[in-house]
Amino acid sequence: MSKSSKAHLSYEELIEDGNTSSVDGWDFSWFEGRATEERPGWGYAKAMSDRMGKAAAGLDIQTGGGEVLAKVEKFPTLIAATESWPPNVAIATKLLGTRGVVVVVDKDEPPLPFGDEAFDLVVSRHPVKVHWQDIARILRPGGTYFAQHVGPRSVFEVVEFFLGPQPEASKGRRPETAREEAEAAGLEVVSIQSAKLRTEFYDVGAIVHFLRKVVWMVPGFTVEKYEDKLKAMHQYIQTHGSFVAHTTRFLIEARKPLHKN
Template identity: 65%
Template sequence: MSRTYEELEAEAASVSVSGWDFSWLEGRATEQRPSWGYQRAMGERMARASAALDIQTGGGEVLAGVPTLPRLVVATESWPPNIAQATKRLHPRGVVVVADSDEPPLPFADEAFDLVVSRHPVTTWWKDIARVLQPGGTYFSQQVGPASVFELVEYFLGPLPADVHRKRHPDDARAEAEAAGLQVVDLRLESLRTEFLDVGAVIYFLRKVIWMVPDFTVERYRPRLRALHEHLQRHGPFVATTTRFLIEARKPTHP
């Protein structure tokens, strides 16, 4: 028996959205993963590093899954519920979690790290990343690409301008990294299939990833949510395209 809109809304509107763990969506949404395997590739680089920084660590979920960490690892995060989760998860592994505003300057000395990583940063402050990297050091990041999940965003907000669709393009990331004095050694973009199987998954997703529909509340968008529930009941999953890009940039050994 299918669940009612009211049941799905009540459940998804009340569940905690702290941290960066999306396991609540299991059985309710699917997302194709990028081919490069970010956590595994990040772990390989961590095993070779001596001092590493994870920027915008969320709840520390990705960093905690790395098998071998350097002797010195620091993680930054700005959102208080995530800071608490990251501290609980990462302190047992010797990682220092620093509460940070996610705006420059990073609270670290010049050339403090030989590896800086970040998974899905909201903003990449390239000049400050270059500052804290040692000569020969590496920045390694998986980022949200252009127009990611915009089928869902535009369902609620209507058509967005072309310049908004162009934001977060990997070519722009390359240009900004090079302007900061870094050499881009790898840059890959993939478009991936995402499916939302019930309206509860949509509510949870938009509550958690708050920049997708910035003014989202269940109350404000209830008519659209109800209509989406009916669409899902009649036609099956709501399909969207997720975009991800991988970027690796190195600080030259000599200026």
């Protein structure tokens, strides 16, 4: 079992560290030595980069700080990204602007600020909400939507530690629902792959940082509001060495038909 790189810190110091560190962007390097997450075998970033290299016009939806898109080796002639959160917009613009990527501020609500059939490739890593009808609208005939989605009940061991049982959560983010909604929008689902992956947190400060960064996991989370739960979490990790949860992901590829039925 791994040990936190901050194991020498007291409970109060761990809480302070997790509560004051920057959570801007989607760079998770802060967690090094303090949490681990198993990765899906399909390698989204590499697969997405390969597709971008063959596309004429590409769009990355909800790009975060642009960290994943920045890994693309060869961009299409036309390349754009959308993001809604102002701190992430600034990070993405700085990271991607020198490579010719236009970062567009968007509220993550339809319609996307692009014309019909504007792109032959639309990608996204962990979109909060997928508006399938709008994706179908901006895809060219024969174009592809390629994305890695968060699956059902992802990291819910952490969520339910703080909030208690969440039975309704099993109904959300299901691959089967994504297939149904994509097909209802007129897209053909080429493939879906799913994975359940081990995630471990090695100190309570990493839990605090995670819940501040991924704000929808425990809505309204603050250290003060959940002080009792955080103390219990700290004690659990001290006793067991880590807190184990499971991340769920699914990879989906959908294509817009060349011709309408």
